[in-house]
Amino acid sequence: MPRYDAPVRDMQFVLHELLQLQTYSNLPGFADATPDVIDQILEEGAKFAKNVLFPLNAVGDRQGCRRNADASVKTPDGFPDAYQQLVANGWPLLSAHPEMGGQGLPHAVNIAWTEMVSSSNMAFGMYPGLTHGAYQALMAGGSDALKAKYGPKMASAEWxxxxxxxxxxxxxxxxxxxxxxxxxxxxxxxxxxxxxxxxxxxxxxxxxxxxxxxxxxxxxxxxxxxxxxxxxxxxxxxxxxxxxxxxxxxxxxxxxxxxxxxxxxxxxxxxxxxxxxxxxxxxGMRTMFVMMNEARVGVGLQGLSQAEVAYQNALDFARDRVQGRSLTGTQAPDKPADPILVHPDVRRMLLEQKAFIEGARAFTYWAAFQGDLEHKSPDEKVREKAGDYMALLTPVVKAYLTHKGYESANLGLQVHGGSGFTREWGLEQVVRDCRITLIYEGTNGVQALDLVGRKLGANGGRAVFSFFAEIDEFISVAETTPGMEAYLEGLKTARAQLQDGTMWLMQNGMGDFNNAGASSHDYLHLMGLTALAYMWARMAKLSIEKAYTKDPFYEAKLATGRYFVARMLPDAAAHLAKVKTGAGAMMAVTEAQF
Missing domain, CATH: 2.40.110.20 (Butyryl-CoA Dehydrogenase, subunit A; domain 2)
Known part of the structure; x- marks a missing residue:
């Protein structure tokens, strides 16, 4: 049977050590987000996700929803009770405005809770998730009267x-x-x-x-x-x-x-x-984009969340399933065959999942934190930079994380072999559920066009050049840390490739819009890989600095980061090559030749 356990330790690492939320106590809502409070939220949220929501995941898939003769709709058994528990426990109020009854905690904290909900029961999580997006749009564009009438009940998700x-x-x-x-x-x-x-x-x-x-x-x-x-x-x-x-x-x-x-x-x-x-x-679109952008980050998170649950179950299966012997000799002489975890190709699939998930979690939480800074920092320049990042990176979070998340879900099924194709093991549902993430809230192709057509050149390219400058600043500091060579070399290479692709698009995309359209998918993936390379380099530096603790968590983090740099980051070169081919070969094919 499938299982889900929230990756609380990794969430703590990102929130406490990578983002260091405790150092921003001068910002509204951050003073209350102490490490102890965050840990309590993560631990209780993990219990709710595992014990209340995950058991309903298969139920919801098999029963579905039913429209009655009076046009009312019945949701799956257990959903109404679970929803009432969600509301009664105040989970939707974590980051809602205090004047609407919310706790006002950072969005970066709320997104960790949202990941748990989505991993444990994606279909259920869409109900409070979309409510939160609608609430944010109302807060951004509604009159005081509309906010007063609808805001509190929407903040709590009672409505x-x-x-x-x-x-x-x-x-x-x-x-x-x-x-x-x-x-x-x-x-x-x-x-x-x-x-x-x-x-x-x-x-x-x-x-x-x-x-x-x-x-x-x-x-x-x-x-x-x-x-x-x-x-x-x-x-x-x-x-x-x-x-x-x-x-x-x-x-x-x-x-x-x-x-x-x-x-x-x-x-x-x-x-x-x-x-x-x-x-x-x-x-209307100006206000609706508030909800759409919130939803797009949420959909990117869904890609990550489904990859996480697929990985957990694939790893369990690889440890338990015995089949064949290791290529280098028997590893489990007390068993009739070795666990499939010994086989290089199984390890490839699992590490593709693990390296993506941990890098994507850091990237998504970091992006959410930029939203906190955009709205709460007293420094105008900080707000401007954070706003630029949110505009630039939202389509990347949505499209790159859902594309790779769906690939990860499929890898999880593949590790299971024929068992993964059956309902019993739960992976086929993960694959089916995850597939929509590449489509709704703007297809991934639309996200790529938005990135290259609107976001990249905005304000003279200020956002992407700011991103380059931040990476350069990090590299100059991290070069003094022994053991960072491989991570920094990978980051430098990816950063240079992204800049090369950016300049090519700026020079060739405006003269022929088809060039921009034809290159957009690969450019978005190039930016996604570079963003993950930046996150992995930052996580590696933190882990190296904690080596004295002998904590296996940091040792595993460094090993996973090395896999990302060695086996996944080289894909950036292929994406750059395809960016620079432009539209020629693509548009030369006539309609009759398809």
Missing amino acids: AGTMNLTEPHCGTDLGLMKTKAVPQGDGTYKITGQKIWISGGEQDLTENIIHLVLARIEGAPDGIKGVSLFVVPKFLVNDDGTLGARNTASCGGLEEKMGIHGNATCVMNYDGATGWLVGEEHK
């Missing part, structure tokens, strides 16, 4: 939240949307249209659902510049906070999906539903 973008005829190209909003003269609008693929659009976990809906006000400009954002509650909320009449928003159907069966993916029909404008007319 759920959704994001409604896609329509049957348009996904990424939201400028084509047809959902309309008609002003009523009293500050409300009547929303009419259909949205699809709405995660948690209807469910039996909460008494109210607050939908954030993109729609076009009558007479609005064509295209994306004419889109506005609205709050459309399932139940109207009275001035005293009690629930009023049922709004005319309903679930028209549930999607039958490859994975994440425990999450209700709904067709939502809005038939003159009452809504309230969030922010300014025709500026």
Whole structure:
């Protein structure tokens, strides 16, 4: 049977030693995030994930969600009770604003908890995860009245939240949307249209659902510049906070999906539903991007989280399963065969997973920490740099981590051999669940285009050049640490390759936009590898400095980092070569030749 145990020790290493959150006690919320408090959150969160959520993972997959005749939706057995425990224990309030009842802790702490939820039960975790994103968008763009009415209940996740973008005829190209909003003269609008693929659009976990809906006000400009954002509650909320009449928003159907069966993916029909404008007319995408960016980091985390649970179970299997003998001689003479962990190719697969997971965890938490600095640092330059990093790296976190996370899930299944292809061992569900992460919240191809087309050249390339400067500064300091040679050589090489690819795109991408499009996938992967190389070099330096402790954790960290540098980082050269081929060979193939 599959299992999940939160990697608490590695999370502690990243939060306490790599990020050193305890040194930022001057920032709002950080004073309360002492190592003891963080450790307690991690330890209790690990118990909740293992004992409450993970046992429901297979249940949710096999039962799925059911739409009833009255358009209500039943979630899998155990989900409502687990959700109530989640809310009662205050987990959604970890990083929510104190004025909304939240604890105001750093987002970097909250993301560790979110990883546990996603690893233990990805489909379940989408309900509070999307609610948090909707809450953040409301806080960013809503009026004081809207915040007061909906904020506290959304912060606590007592009321759920959704994001409604896609329509049957348009996904990424939201400028084509047809959902309309008609002003009523009293500050409300009547929303009419259909949205699809709405995660948690209807469910039996909460008494109210607050939908954030993109729609076009009558007479609005064509295209994306004419889109506005609205709050459309399932139940109207009275001035005293009690629930009023049922709004005319309903679930028209549930999607039958490859994975994440425990999450209700709904067709939502809005038939003159009452809504309230969030922010300014025709500026809806500006606010919705707050939720979308939050969701994209969350989806990247899902890739990492599914890789983690796949790795844990693959490692268990490799230790227990005996098959054949080691190529260099018998390793387990008391057994009829050696554990498959002795075989180099099995080790390759496991180490590919392990090196990716630990590097990706450091990268994701570091990126989340940049969001904390962007919003909380008193230093304008620090806020600017952190904001630049968030803009530049969000598409990398989303696309690179989901691509490699899905590869890792498949490697976990492969280690299991034929057993992995059966339900009993749980890996086939991990693979199916993980596959959506490369698609939703903007496909990975869209993320790559966003990186090279919008983020790379913003402010004259300020963000990427700042990233290069930070790496250079680290290298100059770390070169004085004995034992860092291999890690720094790998980082220097990757950094130079990323700069080479960056300059090539800046020189060739504007003259022929197809060059940018054709190179975008490999450029994003080149940046992802470089980011992980930076994280591994930083983790190696910390581990070398702790060598005196003789702690096996640091010894394992250094060994895993050496594998990353020797066996995974060389892929950067291939990505650079493909970046610099441009669009010629790709666009030369005619339609008839496909």
